[in-house]
Amino acid sequence: MQINIANNSGFYLARYDTMIKVFIVEDERPIAELIRLSLPRQEYSCTMVYDGIEACDMLKDHRFDLILLDVMLPGADGFEIMDYIRPSGTPVIFITARRDLNDRVRGLELGADDYITKPFLPGELIARIKANLRRSRVQESHIN
Ligand code: CA
Numbered sequence: 001m002q003i004n005i006a007n008n009s010g011f012y013l014a015r016y017d018t019m020i021k022v023f024i025v026e027d028e029r030p031i032a033e034l035i036r037l038s039l040p041r042q043e044y045s046c047t048m049v050y051d052g053i054e055a056c057d058m059l060k061d062h063r064f065d066l067i068l069l070d071v072m073l074p075g076a077d078g079f080e081i082m083d084y085i086r087p088s089g090t091p092v093i094f095i096t097a098r099r100d101l102n103d104r105v106r107g108l109e110l111g112a113d114d115y116i117t118k119p120f121l122p123g124e125l126i127a128r129i130k131a132n133l134r135r136s137r138v139q140e141s142h143i144n
Contacts, residue, residue, distance in 0.1 A: 019043060019044060019045040020043055020044050020045070020065045020066065020133065021044075021045050021047070021063070021064045021065045021066075022039060022044050022045070022046050022047070022064060022065065022066050022067070022068065022129070023046075023047050023049075023055075023058065023059075023062075023064040023066070023067045023068070024036065024046055024047065024048040024049075024068045025048075025049055025052070025055040025067065025068065025069045025070055025073065025078070025081065026048070026050065026068065026070040026073075026095060027050045027051065027070060027072075027073050027074055028070070029050060031070075031095075031118065032048045032050065033048075034122070035068060035125065036048060037122075038122035038125055038126060039126065039129070047062070047064070050074075051073065051074050051075045052073040052074060052075030052076030052077060052078075052080065052081055053075035053076055054075070055069075055073070055075075055076070055081050055084075056075075056076055056080075056081060056084050059081070059084040059085060059088075060084070063088065063090070064090055065090070065091075065133060065136075066090065066091050066092075066093070066129060066132060066133055066136075067085060067090055067091070067092045067093070068092075068093050068095055068116075068129075069081060069082075069085075069092050069093070069094050069095060069112070070094075070095045070096075070097075071094060071095070071096045071097075071103050071107065072097065078094060078107065079106060079107070079110055082107075082110040082111055082112065085111075086110075086111045089136075090136075091113045091114075091132040091133065091135070091136045092107075092111070092112045092113055092114075093112065093113065093114045093115060093116055093128055093129065093132060094107035094112045094114070094115040094116070095115070095116055095117075095118060096115060096116075096117055096118065097117075097118045099117060103115075104117075113132050113135070113136075114128055114131075114132055116128055
């Protein structure tokens with residue numbers, strides 16, 4: 001099924017099926033917004049939630065191509081949310097504010113594919129997203 005959607009400005013139409021669906025879980029709204037604005041709107045469709053419980057609810061019914069997951073969140077933290085994501089095999093990039101090695105190590109141990117430390121530059125974020133999508137597509141093509 002192909003659905004034509006308009007972006008926020010309303011004048012660009014894209015085929016939703018061909019867009020990369022990114023789920024942004026980040027309670028600091030300016031950062032969530034920065035991420036969304038960093039991703040070219042012709043290619044990426046972003047869904048944002050600001051709370052850990054909302055994130056878990058959303059993950060029950062929706063599939064994404066990639067998830068950007070903050071560690072410190074109200075409701076449920078990033079580590080807890082990993083339990084909901086892992087069965088789907090969706091690639092996860094942890095976003096961490098702390099320059100805390102323990103958070104990164106724990107995220108990776110729990111099955112995250114990568115991490116990015118705040119503050120980050122949009123270019124670095126996009127490069128990491130692309131690298132992780134490439135990797136997950138290679139893995140899928142080996143399975144199928
Ligand atoms: Ca946070």
